[in-house]
Amino acid sequence: MSDEPIKKVSIIVSKGSLEGVYPGLIMANGARMEGIEANLFFTFFGLHAIVKKKMNNLKVATVGNPALCVPDAMGMAMPTILGAIPGMSAFATMMMKKEMEKIDIPPVDEFVEMISDAGGKIYACKATVDMFKLKDEDFCPQMDGVLTVGDFYEMSAGSQIIFT
Amino acid sequence: MPSKEIAGTTIDVNEEGFLTDRSQWNKDVAAALASEEGIELTDEHWKVIDFIEADYAEKQAIPGMRRMNKVGGIPTKDLYRLFPNGPIKKAARISGYPKPASCV
Numbered sequence: 370m371s372d373e374p375i376k377k378v379s380i381i382v383s384k385g386s387l388e389g390v391y392p393g394l395i396m397a398n399g400a401r402m403e404g405i406e407a408n409l410f411f412t413f414f415g416l417h418a419i420v421k422k423k424m425n426n427l428k429v430a431t432v433g434n435p436a437l438c439v440p441d442a443m444g445m446a447m448p449t450i451l452g453a454i455p456g457m458s459a460f461a462t463m464m465m466k467k468e469m470e471k472i473d474i475p476p477v478d479e480f481v482e483m484i485s486d487a488g489g490k491i492y493a494c495k496a497t498v499d500m501f502k503l504k505d506e507d508f509c510p511q512m513d514g515v516l517t518v519g520d521f522y523e524m525s526a527g528s529q530i531i532f533t
Numbered sequence: 534m535p536s537k538e539i540a541g542t543t544i545d546v547n548e549e550g551f552l553t554d555r556s557q558w559n560k561d562v563a564a565a566l567a568s569e570e571g572i573e574l575t576d577e578h579w580k581v582i583d584f585i586e587a588d589y590a591e592k593q594a595i596p597g598m599r600r601m602n603k604v605g606g607i608p609t610k611d612l613y614r615l616f617p618n619g620p621i622k623k624a625a626r627i628s629g630y631p632k633p634a635s636c637v
């Protein structure tokens with residue numbers, strides 16, 4: 370007997386860096402492309418991915434990231450202390466966005482819209498919304514609602530939960 | 534490599550049902566593959582298939598969702614409506630091309 374196919378996923382995005390947000394978006398979009406139901410739940414700094422003013426200004430974290438290399442991802446290891454130089458994060462972000470554009474990975478606002486148009490649901494975490502003092506108008510129009518952790522578990526009945 | 538009779542002709546397909554020789558593809562084969570997916574091809578479907586065909590000729594790859602939107606002028610919502618539960622994979626199979634090899 371073959372294994373049961375995945376029917377539904379709930380993906381939690383908890384990090385607000387560029388490399389923290391994209392894996393969740395790619396997995397949610399990929400799920401919809403396979404006919405899998407997808408719910409995205411943004412919490413803590415991950416919430417920046419659906420806040421209008423923040424979503425297209427996410428940056429690659431260069432401090433405390435020992436995986437960074439120069440001049441590109443497969444180059445020589447970059448001493449971690451260089452990550453703290455002003456402008457380093459902006460530079461790494463620009464490089465990564467350029468590479469993403471080449472393989473047709475959309476900017477965050479466009480990606481969230483694509484997932485929403487594909488039938489994926491976009492939710493914000495209530496605790497974070499309260500903590501950051503955010504209002505409905507701060508969010509992108511695709512945001513489907515603010516959920517408590519209880520709501521989230523209820524909505525995730527029968528799904529695989531993925532934390533990123 | 535399994536082969537099967539469809540729309541009055543024989544086609545070679547892989548284990549997932551994708552054509553392995555596109556020269557065996559024609560409009561009747563497309564219609565028969567579509568009906569296997571429960572889809573009846575309309576002009577809107579053909580617009581997608583025609584775009585995949587033109588874009589594949591240029592790029593040797595199945596266009597991703599963003600390329601379908603921006604270059605093909607086909608909105609995401611329409612693709613999901615026309616080819617439910619797996620728009621690009623289904624459209625590629627019906628168009629006689631290999632399974633898309635892209636994550637987006």
